[in-house]
Amino acid sequence: MTRRISKYKRFMMMNPIVQFFKFIFLSLKVLVIVAGGHGGTRKA
Amino acid sequence: MAKIVVLGAGIAGHVAASHLRRKLPKEHEVVVVSPNSNYQWIPSNIWVGIGRMKPRDLIFPLAPLYAKKHIDYKQAKAISFYPEGDNDEQKPYVLAEYVTGDEKGKQEKVTYDYLINATGPKLNFEGTEGLSPGKNKAHSVCTYTHAQEAWVALEEVIKQMKQGKKVKILIGTGHAKATCQGAAFEYILNVEQELRRHKVRDMAEITWISNEYQLGDFGMDGMLLSYGSNIMKSNEMVEMVFEDRGIHWILGAGVNKVEDGLAHYETLDGEYKQESYDFAMLIPSFSGHGFKAYDKNGGDITEKLFKGFMIVDADYTPKPYEEWTVQDWPETYQNPSYANIFAPGIAFAPPHGISKPRKSKNGTDITPAPPRTGMPSGITAKLVADNIIEMIKNPNHELHHKGSMGNMGAACIASAGFGMTKGSGISITTYPIVPDFKKYPDTHGRKLGKTFGSIGLAGHWLKLALHYAFIYKAKMKPFWWLIPE
Ligand SMILES: Cc1cc2nc3c(=O)[nH]c(=O)nc-3n(C[C@H](O)[C@H](O)[C@H](O)COP(=O)(O)OP(=O)(O)OC[C@H]3O[C@@H](n4cnc5c(N)ncnc54)[C@H](O)[C@@H]3O)c2cc1C
Secondary structure, eight states: OOOOSOHHHHHHHHOHHHHHHHHHHHHHHHHHHHHTOOOOOSOO | OOEEEEEOOSHHHHHHHHHHHHHSOTTSEEEEEOSOSEEEOGGGHHHHTTTSSOGGGTEEEHHHHHHHTTOEEEOEEEEEEETTOOSSOOSOEEEEEEOSGGGTTOEEEEEOSEEEEOOOOEEEGGGSBTOOTTBTTEEOOSSHHHHHHHHHHHHHHHHHHHTTOOEEEEEEESSTTOOOHHHHHHHHHHHHHHHHHTTOGGGEEEEEEOSOSSTTOTTTTOOEEEETTEEEEHHHHHHHHHHHHTEEEEOSEEEEEEETTEEEEEETTSOEEEEEOSEEEEEOEEEOOOOEEBOTTSOBOHHHHEESEEOOSSOOOOOOGGGOOGGGSOSSOBOSSOTTEEOOGGGBOOSSOSSOOOBOTTSOBOOOOOOOOHHHHHHHHHHHHHHHHHHHHOTTOOOOOOOOGGGOOEEEEEEEEOOTTTOEEEEEEESSSSOOTTTSTTTTTSOBTTBEEEEEHHHHHHHHHHHHHHHHHHTTOTTGGGSOO
């Protein structure tokens, strides 16, 4: 195992309070991508 | 009055059937033909495969739901397609065979006005010699039964580790052209975390084996992601995670044979190698179901409907990687020969791969096939349903609902470990799924910001929240349709 994630980063990744806000952020971000819609790529 | 037949009740088939039923007046018939009696939320199979969920947590029986919602359900499998009917039957139909009960083996001509083929992939274990779920110590998590068997075997290996045995675990793709690397990626990280939870991590050597050229390719040609305030390549992100978790990797590997505890593979360098293991989970290649199609005189017209998977409005002209464009990808999933046949989800034949194709020095194709994950499967199913509804109202209508994978985003929340406080998830979103190198030439075909990665506990919560949300939606509970695909 090679430490590639610093102790601070790991703390932030696993801290429930920080992650709670991240959860809200991620949910909204995913929603924006879904709500961003979809469509064709060819010209009519 | 129109009759719409949906083949398959997976993510795509079930989404199509439920939207059709909600939006169409009752005089129109919606019929689902599918061999599995249960709906399964496949993404959570990963957690069954590590013993943290039971199959019952992610499945429910379809028959009672469909009865309640006035969807006709036949527990049967489609065998062959007759899009023009035949000499005895004027209407187009699908020949289906019942798979259970008194009717088992009975065949029926299921006629339709509109047909949605959402039969997903055939799990092509036969494509790799010796690869079969539960055989040769190699397992699968592609269905809930496979995942349950995988957990039974893994639990036994964990017991042996607790008694002091050192073991080798091999997880990845079991064929040179397999897809679904994402599922194997989730599984390897979950297994690694479970071994730590059982305090046996130091007894296991864990190896990732994959047909990808680089880590983090995922059959999507890799990604350039925003990661916090940095811009990172997906291979760098996955390498960081694997190194941090002590996972080794073998890349560009086309597994071609599996023996008891031994995987044989060919590398892109043309070498033939072997990797031994005590427990393996190898994703098989996905193929079409081998359906046949006939015209009204019984002539074989399979090539009008199928190219392995079902032919839709894609551009199938063979061309080199450098000439691939997003315009090659389908927009409406309509079969060009029969306007009343559609194939959303995994059932449609992609025009080509997404990852750059590579051959070994011996000429073997070792390239991931293009994935079609849950979100595009649901989105394409819904747009097919919406187009059919418009066609019913106005048969000569142009199809308005379009959704090319070259103009659609996807969110992949990869579980990296289970647990409300110790869990982790790698959340990746991409836009578009198929890179558009003309629109986004400097960012590997994708829009940064909409293509981003994030690692942490929140990813696990999100994946768990999606599990409950999508099962709620699939059960068609109140306001289910407000939950997006
Ligand atoms: C282990 C695993 C984990 C995954 N995790 C994720 C994830 O986290 N996120 C994500 O977005 N995607 C994930 N995926 C991918 C996702 O599951 C697929 O994209 C999705 O299931 C495709 O939906 P589908 O309806 O096209 O096919 P399927 O879900 O495979 O459904 C096909 C349906 O057709 C039926 N059928 C088969 N043969 C016939 C026949 N002859 N006649 C009639 N019906 C038939 C089947 O019984 C089934 O009901 C994962 C896949 C796997 C295997």
